[in-house]
Amino acid sequence: MPQGSDITSSADIAVLIDAFYGSARPDPLIGHFFTHLDWDTHIPKITSFWNMVLFGDNTYQGDPMTAHVKLDKEHRMDPAHFERWLLLFDATVDRLFHGPKADEAKQRARTIAGVMHHKVAASR
Template identity: 40%
Template sequence: MKKLESREDIELLVNSFYGKVIKDEEIGLFFNEIARVDWAKHLPKMYAFWESVLFGQMSYKGNPMGAHFPINEIRAMEQKHFDRWLKLWTATVEEHFAGEDADQAIYKAENIAKLMAFKMDLARRL
């Protein structure tokens, strides 16, 4: 199994992951129907995001939390949706990579999913 160690590895991971997401019956609708994601714009942002998170490249410029609040107003993004996101992410990482950075990719995604689920729930309550 290959180590997760380069921008090219992140691109493979992100592309493989979103290939699953867009087909997923539980969370695909958030991307396909609600956000109507422009993949040509979204994927490079996600490469930069994960490159920043995992390798400290600081190439990501944006507000991931802020991008999700408008979607949450249209359709509630619940814990089960973040659990599914995390399950797909973990499976994708494990299919392609092993090692410390692969473990970190899963660990950091777990933290992101927890924080996003908490903040989306909080926003619905306010």
């Protein structure tokens, strides 16, 4: 993937996800949400999720809303956490990619974060 090209493949999504978690895991505001994860399972699942979101791939198997509602019961997720997630996600996309699919990834992330925040808050 040349620096600054658009997201065009599953390999690009894998690069994006890897780089994003490289920023999110040590983050002082949201890093604690990721300490319990089995990365050998989580990374392929999230990569599959974003392949579904951006390319319509139907291999993703999961229920992100239920997972985040459960996580919220362990570690309350506030608006600031969603904002930081978006900030880091957008910054990662902007650092690595440029083009319509990169813009779509950021827009979809905003939509997903908004819906997820609403559903998590409503579940309390």
